[in-house]
Amino acid sequence: MERILIIEDERDVNGLLAQTLQEDGYETKSAYNGMEGIKFLREGSFDMVLLDLMLPFKSGDEVLREIRKNSDIPVIIISAKDMVRTKIDLLTIGADDYITKPFDLGEVSARVASNLRRYHQADSKKQIVYKELHMDTEAKSVTVEGVVLELTSKEYQLFELFLKFPNKVFSKANLYETIWGEEYLGDDNVIKTHISNLRNKIKKANSKIEYIETVWGLGYRLAK
Amino acid sequence: MERILIIEDERDVNGLLAQTLQEDGYETKSAYNGMEGIKFLREGSFDMVLLDLMLPFKSGDEVLREIRKNSDIPVIIISAKDMVRTKIDLLTIGADDYITKPFDLGEVSARVASNLRRYHQADSKKQIVYKELHMDTEAKSVTVEGVVLELTSKEYQLFELFLKFPNKVFSKANLYETIWGEEYLGDDNVIKTHISNLRNKIKKANSKIEYIETVWGLGYRLAK
DNA sequence: TATGTATTAAACAAATTGTAACAATTCAGC
DNA sequence: GCTGAATTGTTACAATTTGTTTAATACATA
Numbered sequence: 001m002e003r004i005l006i007i008e009d010e011r012d013v014n015g016l017l018a019q020t021l022q023e024d025g026y027e028t029k030s031a032y033n034g035m036e037g038i039k040f041l042r043e044g045s046f047d048m049v050l051l052d053l054m055l056p057f058k059s060g061d062e063v064l065r066e067i068r069k070n071s072d073i074p075v076i077i078i079s080a081k082d083m084v085r086t087k088i089d090l091l092t093i094g095a096d097d098y099i100t101k102p103f104d105l106g107e108v109s110a111r112v113a114s115n116l117r118r119y120h121q122a123d124s125k126k127q128i129v130y131k132e133l134h135m136d137t138e139a140k141s142v143t144v145e146g147v148v149l150e151l152t153s154k155e156y157q158l159f160e161l162f163l164k165f166p167n168k169v170f171s172k173a174n175l176y177e178t179i180w181g182e183e184y185l186g187d188d189n190v191i192k193t194h195i196s197n198l199r200n201k202i203k204k205a206n207s208k209i210e211y212i213e214t215v216w217g218l219g220y221r222l223a224k
Numbered sequence: 225m226e227r228i229l230i231i232e233d234e235r236d237v238n239g240l241l242a243q244t245l246q247e248d249g250y251e252t253k254s255a256y257n258g259m260e261g262i263k264f265l266r267e268g269s270f271d272m273v274l275l276d277l278m279l280p281f282k283s284g285d286e287v288l289r290e291i292r293k294n295s296d297i298p299v300i301i302i303s304a305k306d307m308v309r310t311k312i313d314l315l316t317i318g319a320d321d322y323i324t325k326p327f328d329l330g331e332v333s334a335r336v337a338s339n340l341r342r343y344h345q346a347d348s349k350k351q352i353v354y355k356e357l358h359m360d361t362e363a364k365s366v367t368v369e370g371v372v373l374e375l376t377s378k379e380y381q382l383f384e385l386f387l388k389f390p391n392k393v394f395s396k397a398n399l400y401e402t403i404w405g406e407e408y409l410g411d412d413n414v415i416k417t418h419i420s421n422l423r424n425k426i427k428k429a430n431s432k433i434e435y436i437e438t439v440w441g442l443g444y445r446l447a448k
Numbered sequence: 449t450a451t452g453t454a455t456t457a458a459a460c461a462a463a464t465t466g467t468a469a470c471a472a473t474t475c476a477g478c
Numbered sequence: 479g480c481t482g483a484a485t486t487g488t489t490a491c492a493a494t495t496t497g498t499t500t501a502a503t504a505c506a507t508a
Contacts, residue, residue: 106353152453167363188496190455196499214497216463217377218364376464412486414466420487438486440474 002116003027003045007037007063008052008078013101017050020105021112034058038066046073048116051095053079064095074115078103128163130222131209135163147205154179155198158191162212162222171219195220226340227251227269231261231287232276232302237325241274244329245336258282262290270297272340275319277303288319298339302327352387354446355433359387371429378403379422386436386446395443419444 004026008014011032018028029044031037034055041049049067053060064075077098096115099108128135132145140156142149151159157179161170172191173184195212202211213223228250232238235256242252253268255261258279265273273291277284288299301322320339323332352359356369364380366373375383381403385394396415397408419436426435437447 104353106358107351110351110353154454165362167360167365169362169364187456189457192497193455193499196497200499215364217465217496218380221363378465411466413468416487417466417489420489424488440485 001025001027002047003029004048004050004112005029005031005037005040005044005046006050007031007034007055007060008050009033009055010052013052016105017108020108024109024112026112034060034063037063041067041071047119048073048112049075050112051075051077053077074119076111076115128160130163130166131211133163133209133211135160144202144205149201149205151198151201154194155201158194158198159211162220166222169215169219169221174219225249225251226271227253228272228274228336229253229255229261229264229268229270230274231255231258231279231284232274233257233279234276237276237302240329241332244332248333248336250336258284258287261287265291265295271343272297272336273299274336275299275301277301298343300335300339352384354387354390355435356431357387357433357435359384368426368429368431368433368435371431373425373429375422375425378418379425382418382422383435386444390446393439393443393445398443 004021006014006017006021006028008017008030009032014030014032018030021028029040029046031040035057037049037051037055038058040046051060051063055063060077060079064077067073067075074096077095078101079098080101097111099111128137134143135141137160142151142156142159158175161175161178172188175191176182176184176188199210199212210223213221215221228245230238230241230245230252232241232254233256238254238256242254245252253264253270255264259281261273261275261279262282264270275284275287279287284301284303288301291297291299298320301319303322303324320343321335323335350361352361358367359365361384366375366380366383382399385399385402396412399415400406400408400412423434423436434447437445439445
């Protein structure tokens with residue numbers, strides 16, 4: 001399970017965050033000042049830190065600097081709305097994101113999820129594993145249930161795009177412009193054919209899973 | 225590769241920035257006045273703009289306003305040290321960061337990297353949460369109380385409009401012209417049908433909440 | 449030239465969209 | 479409160495758009 005450390009001195013705010021994140025399925029630990037936060041970080045392993053800027057004893061940016069000395073886990077800053085100037089500096093120091101008070105709990109959930117996803121993606125950039133599929137972006141090879149797919153260049157590029165952005169719906173214009181690098185003038189035949197060929201090759205490799213999903217009227221994406 | 229547009233009239237400063245950024249592994253393009261800068265932006269796709277404030281023909285803040293009309297890429301302002309007052313205004317217009325002259329090249333690198341990272345991370349913006357509803361504008365998916373709605377393209381577009389402008393009342397002409405991109409000639413049947421279908425799908429997802437409100441004689445809007 | 453790859457074309461299938469006819473609702477004026 | 483004209487809502491179906499597949503042709507590379 002993913003563990004999140006919440007460093008926030010206001011007890012009710014801390015509790016609220018903890019409760020929300022627990023409902024989202026994370027394990028949380030609460031610290032009520034910077035020194036305590038750093039202590040917990042040394043002791044346990046965490047996947048993320050929510051860090052308030054205004055802390056007693058040791059201010060948030062000091063804590064952040066301390067964290068960054070020996071860790072690259074995502075840190076989301078919680079700050080008062082009017083601290084615009086500091087935002088920029090914090091991102092420079094190495095914060096990953098920030099949320100301004102008063103915050104919407106739904107937004108907190110979204111940000112946390114998004115940052116965690118990115119973090120976990122970052123250390124497996126070269127190997128993409130999805131369901132029964134394995135892509136090596138260095139070797140440009142793809143296997144489905146152990147069977148190697150012999151893909152052409154265009155097929156591979158399409159597939160890699162889908163796998164790199166698992167939720168995004170790619171419009172045809174989108175696909176065309178990123179892969180072909182030219183302006184899309186409405187001729188989607190090429191794309192449709194390649195998609196078809198790609199699907200066929202996947203199917204022939206004994207895959208029962210459909211990897212590429214059609215989103216009617218919008219485009220294509222990786223199937224869930 | 226990431227592309228950065230440098231809009232700066234002093235040739236040696238421009239060149240220095242270009243060189244530094246190229247060494248950092250970016251592709252750069254140089255413009256020497258505001259008009260040229262805007263022209264380049266229209267033609268090519270950039271990931272970031274470095275923008276000098278004091279430019280011939282068109283001042284930096286005009287250029288910034290122009291950029292913000294159709295893009296949200298990070299813009300870093302380069303300004304003389306004594307123009308402190310403007311900083312805040314620029315951040316209000318939509319600048320992401322600022323660097324004062326004379327600048328340290330190491331700092332430029334750091335700021336550029338930080339802003340680019342944040343920009344590419346900014347996908348939390350793409351999540352719209354409203355009451356029990358969650359819309360992912362990347363994945364083009366909508367869930368109500370955890371249930372995924374299977375929307376058609378038109379239905380989705382309508383819904384996204386409402387959610388993006390939560391208080392605005394959209395007249396039918398308004399909706400028709402933004403979504404269909406054609407002149408509205410008074411036939412509101414299409415819209416009514418789509419709204420009806422959309423409401424149905426929401427209702428079938430067990431939602432007790434009415435998300436789309438009719439404003440009699442005026443149009444529709446997101447319900448409060 | 450031989451081979452694989454990319455593109456185009458065309459015929460077919462599927463889903464969405466628009467239309468039309470009718471039902472329900474709202475609101476102004478009595 | 480009624481009443482009815484205006485506005486909005488619903489439904490089913492036809493027309494249109496969009497997607498799939500197969501095959502043939504063009505293109506590139508060795």
